[in-house]
Structure formats: C-alpha cells, structure tokens
Amino acid sequence: MTTTATTITASSQRSLDAVLLQRRGSVYLPDSASSTAPDVLALAGVTLLESDLIDRGYLISAPLREALAALPSPALATSGAALLAHLDADLGADRDHTPLFRRFPQSVPADTLAFWTDRVLAVLLQAPEQPCVLCGTRGSVHPVSPCAHLVCRACFDGADFSACPICHRRIDPADPFLRPASARPAASTWRALPTRLRVLSLGGGPTARQSHAADELTTLLDRTGALSPQDADDLAVLLDGAGDRETLDWLPAQIPGRETKARVLAWLLDYRACYPTTLPAVTERITTATDVLRLLAVRSGGDPGLTSAVRITTVPRPLRRALLQALDGLDPQFVAEDLHRYPLRWKAAAERLHVFEYADRFPRAALVFAALRSTQLGDDDLSTGLRATARATDGVDAGGDTIRVPLWASQVETALAAADVPGALAPLSRRPGELVRRLDHLLRLSGPNGTEPVLAALRAAAPRVAPAVLLSALGAVRSRTQPPLPGRVFFPKGETARAYITQDERAPLDPGAAEEATRILTDEVLRRAGALPTADVAVLDAELDGIIAPFAERTASRALVTLPRGSELPLPDGRTLRLFLHWMESAESGRTDLDLSVALFNERWEHIGTCAYTNLRFGNDAAVHSGDLTSAPPPHGASEFVDLDLDKLAALGVRYAVAVVYSFNNIPFVQLDDAFAGLMARDEPGTTGAVFDARQVEQRYDLTSASRASVPLLLDIPGRTMRWLDVAQGVTGTHHAVHRHADDLAVLAEHLTALFASGARVSLGELALWHAAARARSVIVRHHDGSASTYQRQPQEDATAFAARIGAPHTDDPADLRDASLAYLLRGDIPLPAGAEAYALHAGGLDAGTLRLRSASDLVASLAS
Structure with missing residues (x-):
C-alpha cells in the first residue's frame, strides 16, 4: 500500500494536540460521540485510518478505536486528517522526497568520475544547436530552466533525473526535460513494524x-x-x-x-x-x-x-x-x-x-x-x-575613588593557584555545586594523604547539589582510576553541541580517595531515590546500560526518539539501513547545498572510503548515494539518501561508519526554512517500495543549529550497533566534502566512543538500578536473551548493598512481572498495573492515561534534593 503524506498548515508553534500526541501518545477527540452503535461507514473509516497509521509505524488502542468509531463521519474525517498530519510532521513524511536519481539505488552511476567528466565536458564544449558532444546525436540538446545548461535528452534520462544533470539544481517542474518516472516496483505486502512502534491511546x-x-x-x-x-x-x-x-x-x-x-x-x-x-x-x-x-x-x-x-x-x-x-x-x-x-x-x-x-x-x-x-x-x-x-554593607570597600566588592571567584582561583586547598574549600563550601564540579581538581591538589578535608566537604555539599551535577561528578571521578582515555573531551556551553578534544595532562587520582568520593556520591543518589514513592516490585531492562543519562540537553537536537547523546543501541533489523536528508532553502539562506555523506573506517580508525557526492557507490554496492542535489527551492526542497548494506561493508573490512551532513556552501542550518535527517531500516530490496517510507523511519532529527556540519551517529558495523553522537563538527571555509574532513572525523568519533564506553558518563541503566534498589523490595532484571533474574531486598540490607547485589549470578525466588509498579524499559512491551511509574525509550503499548510515564530527564530531575 502506498501511503500519501497529509500536510497541515505550517506555523512557528505546534498545536497543543500535537505536543500531547508526541509527549504522551494520546489522541483527543471532540465531544461529539454518537450514542448509537457505529454504522458500517464509520467502521470502514476507522479501518482505513488504522491502515494509514500502520503505514507510519503506529497502532491504536481498543478504547481509541471505539471512540473513533462513535464519531460522526465529518468529525472522524477531521480528527483522522489532523492526527495523520501531526505524525507526518514528526516523521518528516509531509515533505517531498524525490532524489536526484528517481530510480535510486538502481540507476545511480557505477562510475562517479565518468559521470562527473561527462558533466564537465557538456559544460565546457556543448554549444547551442550543435550535436551532443557526448553521443553525437543531433537535435537532442536543449537548455533547461532556470539554470540554462545545455542537456542532451538522449544522454540524460528525464524520467530518472529530478534536477539538471549538469549542475544538479532543481529545475522548473514544467520543463519538457522532466518526464514522468516509471513506477517503482511495489514493496512486499509484509513489512516489519519499526522498533520505535507506539500504540496511540x-x-x-x-x-x-x-x-x-x-x-x-x-x-x-x-x-x-x-x-x-x-x-x-x-x-x-x-x-x-x-x-x-x-x-x-x-x-x-x-x-x-x-x-x-x-x-x-x-x-x-x-x-x-x-x-x-x-x-x-x-x-x-x-x-x-x-x-x-x-x-x-x-x-x-x-x-x-x-x-x-x-x-x-x-x-x-x-x-x-x-x-x-x-x-x-x-x-x-x-x-x-x-x-x-x-x-x-x-x-x-x-x-x-x-x-x-x-x-x-x-x-x-x-x-x-x-x-x-x-x-x-x-x-x-x-x-x-x-x-x-x-x-552599611559587609565586605564592601568605598575608601578610595571607586566601590570595590570582593569577588567569590577570585578567592577560589587565588587559593587553587596557590594549591591552598583549605583556602579554596572555605568559599566553595558556600556554593556546593561549584565544590562538586571542582572535586577532581581539589583531590589532585590534596595529594594521597590530604584528601580527608575534601571528602568531608563533599559529604556536607552532596545533599545540596543538583542531580545532574551529582551524576556528572560521579561518572568523572570513578573513571579516573582507569587507564587514561586517548584524550580529554569537553562539551562547553554554547549555541551548538561542540565537542572539544585535548590531551589529558591531569595526574591520576589516588584510588582510595576516588573510591570514597564515588561511594559518597552514589550513596547520595540512593538516599534521594529512597525518598521517592516506593514499590513492591520493580522491573528494569539490562539493555538500558547502553543509554547514557542525559546531559548537555540545551543543545540536543529535536528528534523523533529522544535518545541522550552518547547512547549506544542495537541496530534495528532490516536488509539495508537508509540514511536520509531533507532541506528547503529560505529567502535568508539563498541557494543552499547540503550534502549527506558517510565516512568509512577500519578498526584502527584508518579512513578506507566514503560514500558521498564524490563517490556515489562504494565497494560492491555496499554503500550507495542517491546523488547530489545542489539547490532546494520551496515548496518541495531536496532530499538525499545513502543505503548501507552492513554485511557487504563488514566483508570489505569496514568497522565504523560515521554519518555526517555538511553545508557545502557554508550556510548555517538555522537559516533554512526546513532541514532534517534520519535513519530508516529497510526490510525489502532498495529498488522496491517508496524511497522514503514513513513506516520504516527509526529516527528523525532536526538540523536547526548555527553550525555547518552535523555528525548525528556512528555505526559499529560488525557489532551491529548505533551510537547517537548528535554533535557539530567545526569547519571553516566552503566547498565542504567528507574526504577533506576524514581525519578530523576519525579523531572526533574515536574520542567520543572511548569517552562514552569508559563509564565517565553514568548510564541510564545504572540510574534505573539505583532507583529500583532504593525504592523496591524486589527487582526483576530482564536480559538481552529474554531471560529474567529476580533480586529481593533482605530485611537488614541497605540500599547500597542491595544495589551492589543486583546483577550478581545468585538470584532469589522469581517475582511476577505483572506486579511491577516501577518499570525502566527499553520497549514498553509488558502490561503494567494502573498507576505504575514507567520509563521506556520506545513507549510501545504504555498508556499515559493509566500510567505515570517518565522521560530520561524526569528520572534525573526526580533526584532533586
């Protein structure tokens, strides 16, 4: 079945219904339900709506279906159209997604250099009313509108190209060069539902x-x-x-x-x-x-x-x-x-x-x-x-020609510069958050035998610190007892998510002091979690260990699936991964050329190839690019795609694939009317089905920052995992191409991978475990293979000891999942009692109307003292 995208009037602010749909998965209907039994026409309308929703990767609950069927036909049509429009906007399905080569990936040239040479020869040598310089055909060369390039209708197929074959700029849709494209073979009637499947309630x-x-x-x-x-x-x-x-x-x-x-x-x-x-x-x-x-x-x-x-x-x-x-x-x-x-x-x-x-x-x-x-x-x-x-004001000096007020920061910095730890602790104790942020520095200055005053100050400060600061310090301090990372990574506050990398010149922390600081911080997390509502049974998925507790959310991209930066997840099942990019120019940006590219590296982070506009096919079609569109005028904009065959890439020695979006002519993303990218998992051959299939979209994120280069994700090809990076790469100049930035991309991706795999950032799995251990009497851990282990808190066992025991080989008598009133899940695929508190990366069938759904940010914020 072919799904037609439904559009809704654009505005700078989404409607309240759209916000609640995205946040809660809830659909709100007008108070116009009929008291009589639904007629055949209404039931047929609901069935068609269900079909359209399935084609977008959504199901509806039984109560919602019953309520929809009770609506009068006009109200049903209006509500259904609005619902589909909101979902299409979230998925990116409300945009035209015609690639340069409309029969992509089948018709993409095998030899990118030869294709480029033909274009150059046509530009340099082709003359009006002369035979084609490529094939010699007379009468086949005509200018296209509006770029006026002379194009041979025999050499370049107007049924396959969606733009000028010479400059790849979008051309007038009414230009005779463009001919109706042949129909793509239909996709198989069976298509897997996406991992991010959600049941609307x-x-x-x-x-x-x-x-x-x-x-x-x-x-x-x-x-x-x-x-x-x-x-x-x-x-x-x-x-x-x-x-x-x-x-x-x-x-x-x-x-x-x-x-x-x-x-x-x-x-x-x-x-x-x-x-x-x-x-x-x-x-x-x-x-x-x-x-x-x-x-x-x-x-x-x-x-x-x-x-x-x-x-x-x-x-x-x-x-x-x-x-x-x-x-x-x-x-x-x-x-x-x-x-x-x-x-x-x-x-x-x-x-x-x-x-x-x-x-x-x-x-x-x-x-x-x-x-x-x-x-x-x-x-x-x-x-x-x-x-x-x-x-009349303490500490203020007005004895001279000006007013002088002693500054707190100068007291701290002066003491630290002089290695005066007691002198620094005195002002830092008045601002506990700053004390915890500087914990590593204070422990290093104290030496192995002088850390007790710092630890004592930490014990006093920890109960008054924001949870995000607490978790950040916990991860950072505990990782300092491990072998040093390749470099030190900073995520400074700013308008864009930039990662700065430098050599780590810090002396290692004393293991005993680092262990005690980690214990103090962990105990504080458990204390705060223990003050929250309790439960008899909690369930958590071991797969949450790959998800990072959220940090630096100020620069997180708007995304279909809210995945914290640094998180690693198994790749969704599918024959092919299809990356996509869509953008539309604005009056401010003028002509804008964005490029979707993939850099390929071996296990030593050596660059072994690219799939981009400079190289449309890599290997034995292991990676195929849809072609380079160089303009995106409204209302249709432009789209590019890259297909990745993981088995073929692995056979060619590819270990890592780094996706990147460049602004070729250096226009900031923020100046565009619309720009987004994402990932689909294709379970049918790439030559069949729609080029953009909303049902197969697993992630979609907006490009709205002031940067010119976005690095959204990293694929571990043999490991079949995806790590969400969501960072901006610093670039200068113009004419950006992935092969020119390959070395910088390797450094960035290698250091970020090492950082997030080191434990220097607390995982959401750890945070869920601490919540469960402090709040529940029994904890059920669901493992990757589908098995489960149960741990029961003993009468005299404190939360710290219980948390340390969860995950051990020895388990207790099994508990019933149906009794869980606390749940921390990768997918919402288990029934929970009404009133239960639940987090799920993919909400699945969890109903916000009967459960207290929490986001990853909510789990952190709930630990506020």
Whole structure:
C-alpha cells in the first residue's frame, strides 16, 4: 500500500494536540460521540485510518478505536486528517522526497568520475544547436530552466533525473526535460513494524486535554537542568494551553531550572494588563542577579542560557522598578559576582534599567552597578549615597575613588593557584555545586594523604547539589582510576553541541580517595531515590546500560526518539539501513547545498572510503548515494539518501561508519526554512517500495543549529550497533566534502566512543538500578536473551548493598512481572498495573492515561534534593 503524506498548515508553534500526541501518545477527540452503535461507514473509516497509521509505524488502542468509531463521519474525517498530519510532521513524511536519481539505488552511476567528466565536458564544449558532444546525436540538446545548461535528452534520462544533470539544481517542474518516472516496483505486502512502534491511546475530550497539558507543564517546571530545544518549544505551547496569567495557583513557588524559570517569567510578563498579578510573582522567584539577566534576554528574543548576546529591549517602568527591587534584596557580594560574569551585558542592561535614577529607592542595587562600572566617586549626592550604603554593607570597600566588592571567584582561583586547598574549600563550601564540579581538581591538589578535608566537604555539599551535577561528578571521578582515555573531551556551553578534544595532562587520582568520593556520591543518589514513592516490585531492562543519562540537553537536537547523546543501541533489523536528508532553502539562506555523506573506517580508525557526492557507490554496492542535489527551492526542497548494506561493508573490512551532513556552501542550518535527517531500516530490496517510507523511519532529527556540519551517529558495523553522537563538527571555509574532513572525523568519533564506553558518563541503566534498589523490595532484571533474574531486598540490607547485589549470578525466588509498579524499559512491551511509574525509550503499548510515564530527564530531575 502506498501511503500519501497529509500536510497541515505550517506555523512557528505546534498545536497543543500535537505536543500531547508526541509527549504522551494520546489522541483527543471532540465531544461529539454518537450514542448509537457505529454504522458500517464509520467502521470502514476507522479501518482505513488504522491502515494509514500502520503505514507510519503506529497502532491504536481498543478504547481509541471505539471512540473513533462513535464519531460522526465529518468529525472522524477531521480528527483522522489532523492526527495523520501531526505524525507526518514528526516523521518528516509531509515533505517531498524525490532524489536526484528517481530510480535510486538502481540507476545511480557505477562510475562517479565518468559521470562527473561527462558533466564537465557538456559544460565546457556543448554549444547551442550543435550535436551532443557526448553521443553525437543531433537535435537532442536543449537548455533547461532556470539554470540554462545545455542537456542532451538522449544522454540524460528525464524520467530518472529530478534536477539538471549538469549542475544538479532543481529545475522548473514544467520543463519538457522532466518526464514522468516509471513506477517503482511495489514493496512486499509484509513489512516489519519499526522498533520505535507506539500504540496511540485515547486521551479523552477537551477537559482531559486541559488536565493532561497541566500535568505535562508541571513535569517541565520540575526539571532541574536546562531544557532541550524540543522541551523548550513544548513549554511555550503548554504555557499558552494550560497557563493563566490572572490566576497563578498553577505556578510553583520555586522553579528549579534557571533557564526554564526565565522562560516562564518572561511569558508571565507578556501582557502589561496582568502586571498587578504577575510582577509580584516574578520578583518572588528571582533569587540571583543572573535570573534578571536571563529574564531580560528572553524578553528580548534571546537565549536564557546566555550563550550569545542580544540587544536588550526597552523595559517598562513598572517592570524596571520591580527588577531593581529584586536586585536590591539580594546579597550585594553575590550580585557583584554575577554581574562580573557578564559585565558587558550588565552594563547594557543597566542603561535599560536606569539604575542610578532609582539609587535612593534601591541603594544596594546602585552600589553593585557602581562597582561594576568603576564609577568615580565625588562630592555629588549619588557618591554620598553610595559611600553610605557601602559602609552599611559587609565586605564592601568605598575608601578610595571607586566601590570595590570582593569577588567569590577570585578567592577560589587565588587559593587553587596557590594549591591552598583549605583556602579554596572555605568559599566553595558556600556554593556546593561549584565544590562538586571542582572535586577532581581539589583531590589532585590534596595529594594521597590530604584528601580527608575534601571528602568531608563533599559529604556536607552532596545533599545540596543538583542531580545532574551529582551524576556528572560521579561518572568523572570513578573513571579516573582507569587507564587514561586517548584524550580529554569537553562539551562547553554554547549555541551548538561542540565537542572539544585535548590531551589529558591531569595526574591520576589516588584510588582510595576516588573510591570514597564515588561511594559518597552514589550513596547520595540512593538516599534521594529512597525518598521517592516506593514499590513492591520493580522491573528494569539490562539493555538500558547502553543509554547514557542525559546531559548537555540545551543543545540536543529535536528528534523523533529522544535518545541522550552518547547512547549506544542495537541496530534495528532490516536488509539495508537508509540514511536520509531533507532541506528547503529560505529567502535568508539563498541557494543552499547540503550534502549527506558517510565516512568509512577500519578498526584502527584508518579512513578506507566514503560514500558521498564524490563517490556515489562504494565497494560492491555496499554503500550507495542517491546523488547530489545542489539547490532546494520551496515548496518541495531536496532530499538525499545513502543505503548501507552492513554485511557487504563488514566483508570489505569496514568497522565504523560515521554519518555526517555538511553545508557545502557554508550556510548555517538555522537559516533554512526546513532541514532534517534520519535513519530508516529497510526490510525489502532498495529498488522496491517508496524511497522514503514513513513506516520504516527509526529516527528523525532536526538540523536547526548555527553550525555547518552535523555528525548525528556512528555505526559499529560488525557489532551491529548505533551510537547517537548528535554533535557539530567545526569547519571553516566552503566547498565542504567528507574526504577533506576524514581525519578530523576519525579523531572526533574515536574520542567520543572511548569517552562514552569508559563509564565517565553514568548510564541510564545504572540510574534505573539505583532507583529500583532504593525504592523496591524486589527487582526483576530482564536480559538481552529474554531471560529474567529476580533480586529481593533482605530485611537488614541497605540500599547500597542491595544495589551492589543486583546483577550478581545468585538470584532469589522469581517475582511476577505483572506486579511491577516501577518499570525502566527499553520497549514498553509488558502490561503494567494502573498507576505504575514507567520509563521506556520506545513507549510501545504504555498508556499515559493509566500510567505515570517518565522521560530520561524526569528520572534525573526526580533526584532533586
């Protein structure tokens, strides 16, 4: 069956139904169900809808099918069309996916160099109204529109090419060169359902939609770390759908995520008519000066992570006073510290806040800005007031010509530079998160015999640290007792997910100190997990060990399957893996040429080949490229594909395949109207079926960053695994091609593989085990081969000992999976009782209406102290 993509009106923000469908797998129907039995026509309509959903890799639950069948025919048609449109947008099936060679992979030239030579000869030697320089045929050469290249209709088949054969730019669809393509052989009637299969459930009507939107909003507001771009987009939709600026009973007193808080506070301030209600709520939730700067950045259209500067827009007078009042109520030393982190931005913000205009009303706020700007003190009223405020403020010096406030960071850095561990611990103890981040450095400076003060400070700080910081330190410290990695990898905060690699020159940690620090951090994780609701039985999949606990989510790509960076999973079954890329130019970008490429390496990371526009076929068709399209004008854009035959690649000695998307002419992805890429698992020959089959899409991710090169994934060919990298590769200049960057790609992929395989990042499997051990009396571990082991917590056994025993060869009496009220699964393929808490990478048949579904980020955020 051929599936027709259904489109929905594009907007900059998805609808509330689309957000809840993606997050919960729930479908919401109008309150127009018939009280009579469904007629034959309605049942036939539901059957057709089911067929279309299966062709996209989705099933529907029995209650949803019954509710759909009870709808009047017009409502059923409307709801079904909207549902398919939302799913097509998530999958990328709402776009045209015609490759350069329309009979790809069959018609792709075997000799890329010969094909290129023919194109060059045609450009250099072909003249109008002359025989073809390639075949000598008269009357077959005509210009194509709009590029005007002279093309021989005998040499280049207009039924196979979808663009100009010479420059590969899209041409006018009405150009006579383009002829109807022959029909592709139909795919087999049986096609496997994808690994990411999901059963859609009945969400309910408008009332249930509102309630579930409120639940999802609460979940995002509880997150402790920065939201991913996808979650940030969802937050905006959920605020509009479930938030209320006039009644703020839904707004928590504390929003732990700093960037999330900035987004919410900026949303509250969108309407000045609501200021009497929203201004007090905003000022109550400002706890640091940086909260104010984040808020001003979001109001001005910038990033709450402050990764780039933005011009601060005008601040209304009531808001100006409220923000200065909030700053005035904070500790001046901490405010001064925050101001010195972003001095230029704060100086610009001070102009918008008119700080000195309100110096009498908010003297402490004026004081710290005077220190930041090194305001010269004289005999004027402002200087007199600043000196008086300084004398009343501990630690502030106004004895000279300027205000001087001692900075916390300078105390720490001075002590560390002098190897003064006690001197560094004193200020660090006031900021436990910073102490834990610098744990490795402090342990190294202490030496093998002086680590106890650091460990004592760690014991005191650990209960007050954000869970993401706790987990990051845990993985980093424990890995420092292992052999050193090939290099040190950093993921610095920024607009793009860049990985920086340098030589690791750190001295090794004392094994005893590293072991004790690891124990302290692990015990703290178990303590926090033990404070959560308990369960009799928990079940967890051993396959979760390959998934990394989420980190650096700020730069995570929007994706069909939310897979944390660094995670490794078995490849889905299929004869062929098909990588795909689609993009569409914008007025800002102009003509844009993106290229989908694959670099191939042996087990020593030596480059042995590529499959790209420079080499359309590798080996004995082990890798085949669909051809290089060099423009993507709207409304259809352009698509490229690469087919990978894993068996043939392995036979040719390929160990690793690194997928990469380059912007050939160096246009940032963010400037495009649309750009995404992904992976399909093909279970029929590549010459049959649609080139883009929504049912076979296993992953689809957006290209929206400011980078020009994206490295989404790495394939281990013999191991049949895929590691999700989702990083940007640094490139300069233009005319990017994979063979020019092969060495850099090898370094990047090798170091990232070593990092994520080393245990330096906590896995989601470990995190699930700690949750289960601390919260359940019995833990069932499901293994890769389908077997299961049960571990029961003994009466006097603490969570630490129980967690250490889970996974041991000796097991206890088996427990019943049907009793599990905690579940941490790779796929949601087991029945769970109503009210159970569950995480599943692939939700499968888990129903958000009866279960408390959790994301990987939620598992981390739940450990907030």
